[in-house]
Amino acid sequence: MSWKKELEEKLIREKLSENLGGKERVKKQHDAGRYTIRERINILTDKSSFHEIGKISGSATYDENNDLVNFSGSNFIFGNAKIDGRNIVVGGDDFTLRGGSADASIREKHLKCEQMALSLQLPLIRIVEGSGGGGSVKTIETTGRANVPEVEGWNLVVESMGTIPRVALGLGSVAGLGAAHLACSHYSVMVKEKSAVFVAGPPVVEQIGQKLTKNELGGYEIQLKSGAVDAAVDTEEEAFNSAKKFLSYLPNSVYQLTEQLSTEDNPNRTSEWLIDAIPRDIKSVYKIRPIIEELVDRNTFFEIGKEYGKSIVTGFCRINGWSIALMASDPYSYGGCWTSDTCKKVQKFVDLAETFHLPVIYLVDCPGFQVGLDAEKKGTIKEGVRAMSAIWQTTTPWLSIIMRNCFGVAGAAHKRGSSYISRCAWPSARWGSLPLEGGIEAAYRSDIENSNDPKAELEKITTRLNKLRSPLRSAESFLIEEIIDPRNTRKFMCEFANLAAPLRKIGMTSRTMRP
Amino acid sequence: MIYSEVSGTLIKILVSKNQIIEEDTDLLVIECMKMHIPITAKKRGKIIDIFIKEGDLISEGDKLLEVVYDF
Numbered sequence A: 001m002s003w004k005k006e007l008e009e010k011l012i013r014e015k016l017s018e019n020l021g022g023k024e025r026v027k028k029q030h031d032a033g034r035y036t037i038r039e040r041i042n043i044l045t046d047k048s049s050f051h052e053i054g055k056i057s058g059s060a061t062y063d064e065n066n067d068l069v070n071f072s073g074s075n076f077i078f079g080n081a082k083i084d085g086r087n088i089v090v091g092g093d094d095f096t097l098r099g100g101s102a103d104a105s106i107r108e109k110h111l112k113c114e115q116m117a118l119s120l121q122l123p124l125i126r127i128v129e130g131s132g133g134g135g136s137v138k139t140i141e142t143t144g145r146a147n148v149p150e151v152e153g154w155n156l157v158v159e160s161m162g163t164i165p166r167v168a169l170g171l172g173s174v175a176g177l178g179a180a181h182l183a184c185s186h187y188s189v190m191v192k193e194k195s196a197v198f199v200a201g202p203p204v205v206e207q208i209g210q211k212l213t214k215n216e217l218g219g220y221e222i223q224l225k226s227g228a229v230d231a232a233v234d235t236e237e238e239a240f241n242s243a244k245k246f247l248s249y250l251p252n253s254v255y256q257l258t259e260q261l262s263t264e265d266n267p268n269r270t271s272e273w274l275i276d277a278i279p280r281d282i283k284s285v286y287k288i289r290p291i292i293e294e295l296v297d298r299n300t301f302f303e304i305g306k307e308y309g310k311s312i313v314t315g316f317c318r319i320n321g322w323s324i325a326l327m328a329s330d331p332y333s334y335g336g337c338w339t340s341d342t343c344k345k346v347q348k349f350v351d352l353a354e355t356f357h358l359p360v361i362y363l364v365d366c367p368g369f370q371v372g373l374d375a376e377k378k379g380t381i382k383e384g385v386r387a388m389s390a391i392w393q394t395t396t397p398w399l400s401i402i403m404r405n406c407f408g409v410a411g412a413a414h415k416r417g418s419s420y421i422s423r424c425a426w427p428s429a430r431w432g433s434l435p436l437e438g439g440i441e442a443a444y445r446s447d448i449e450n451s452n453d454p455k456a457e458l459e460k461i462t463t464r465l466n467k468l469r470s471p472l473r474s475a476e477s478f479l480i481e482e483i484i485d486p487r488n489t490r491k492f493m494c495e496f497a498n499l500a501a502p503l504r505k506i507g508m509t510s511r512t513m514r515p
Numbered sequence B: 001m002i003y004s005e006v007s008g009t010l011i012k013i014l015v016s017k018n019q020i021i022e023e024d025t026d027l028l029v030i031e032c033m034k035m036h037i038p039i040t041a042k043k044r045g046k047i048i049d050i051f052i053k054e055g056d057l058i059s060e061g062d063k064l065l066e067v068v069y070d071f
Helices: A004-017 A023-031 A036-043 A107-120 A140-143 A153-161 A175-185 A202-206 A212-216 A222-228 A236-248 A273-276 A286-293 A340-355 A375-376 A380-392 A410-412 A434-445 A447-450 A454-466 A471-476 A486-502
Strands: A049-052 A056-064 A070-071 A078-085 A088-091 A126-131 A166-175 A185-191 A196-198 A229-231 A312-318 A322-329 A358-365 A398-406 A422-426 A430-432 B008-014 B026-034 B035-040 B043-051 B064-068
Touching: A004 A056, A004 A070, A023 A430, A036 A078, A036 A088, A036 A126, A036 A236, A049 A107, A056 A175, A056 A286, A070 A312, A070 A340, A078 A107, A078 A236, A088 A107, A107 A126, A107 A153, A107 A166, A107 B043, A126 A175, A126 A312, A166 A175, A166 A236, A185 A222, A185 A236, A202 A212, A212 A222, A229 A236, A229 A380, A229 B043, A273 A286, A286 A312, A286 A322, A286 A358, A286 A486, A312 A340, A322 A340, A340 A380, A358 A410, A375 A380, A380 A410, A398 A410, A398 A486, A430 A471, A434 A454, B026 B064
Parallel strands: A088 A126, A126 A166, A166 A185, A166 A196, A185 A229, A322 A358, A358 A398, A398 A422, A398 A430
Antiparallel strands: A049 A078, A056 A070, A078 A088, A312 A322, B008 B026, B026 B035, B043 B064
């Protein structure tokens, strides 16, 4: 006797689980311009590499002889797979079955998926659509009782934030627990016009008097600016590529280090135009992204959170083949001043770098915190000291290059006092407790007011002080270690990356990051 | 529609109604944190309306210009 019959029965169930929510619902999914979960996993992962776990878990119906009549799979599918030849764990909601909600879910599958990624120390990609296995109002009728809310297994999610890279892709309407999974990641992506993310969708929100469409409530423009989601792309394929690209800069877990990739870009490459990159007129701004692109290995800059906390540009890059976390001030947003959102962005990014042992390079042009009533109402100073503390708690190798402004408490956050950092400045650098332009009138009020010609007196003081603030004078006192030629900045950064690489240490950080 | 991403004082309007604008063109200049910050066109378009005037105090999120991109 062989066991072929049982295997045949298993194959029947497997085949039925591939029907997802049935032809009609699959068609509806396609008509809305969205792939099904199985198609998504197929496109995301290397060909034939997906090993599904629990494919025949779901709900079956039997006749009076206990023979199978029908079988419907669970609406959460997961397993291990490869992307670009590298092992990962992937799990995703099947929106064609009860909109991805708990009614058609098996809770243990979600937990197992989380456990699997955490235990195997592999990156996790969660594809979210619907409520991500959370309950719906109908749950009360299907279970015959109301449940006390509990997110079982969240401890795994929290632990994995400090252990493995988590990427979440929101590929449709995402609400409740689904939205929580999207937000609880190191990197999250939406698809423009096809994804919407909210705590509760339009029908619920209408009950509090807000009549909004999905896009108006939780479309990509809302969620990128709020910082709840990191990126938005035009197609699902682009979302998959973004996930792959993000992971390419990170190790599989905190127990590994990223390797140096070969690069054809010359570490000694000089850039003539950088000598003119910073305008002499201190009121004029400049574009930071071309400078970043010029300094990193060609075409390796991967920006994260472009629309949020815009005074700081954050992203991964390669420097002489090494994976580096790069922050740079953007004067186009509040002149580079740190807003409340900027501070939150810095906290998350610095924690991300520290968690996965990426050295940090910070291109500094920070005139201070944003000032004014708006800034006070948003608690800028509170978020500011949290950002500063996150920087001080880092142990990863750190290089700060002061390109222009470096003022006040926010400016001081370019370095940690707790341990060594590498640091240099461009000749365009200017620093102090407060920019002269904002403080002369206050500091020299009596001199100016008592003068016969207050305007001339102000100009006289300004000229006198301007002569003193040359970065060369600070370097004479060793307040800054080095003034470098901007044209040689890449060489400086490559040398730092080479020196930093052997200093990186594996393991969990003492303070694991929160999402 | 172009909204302000910063708070400050509008010091220059560099475009006029019905003007065709190219990508990366400076449209307005806002003085913010003592810096002159240009608002630039993200893509080619046509100015339909201007909602502000020089000297206005601008808040984050204020409506600045109406622009159409398919014309």
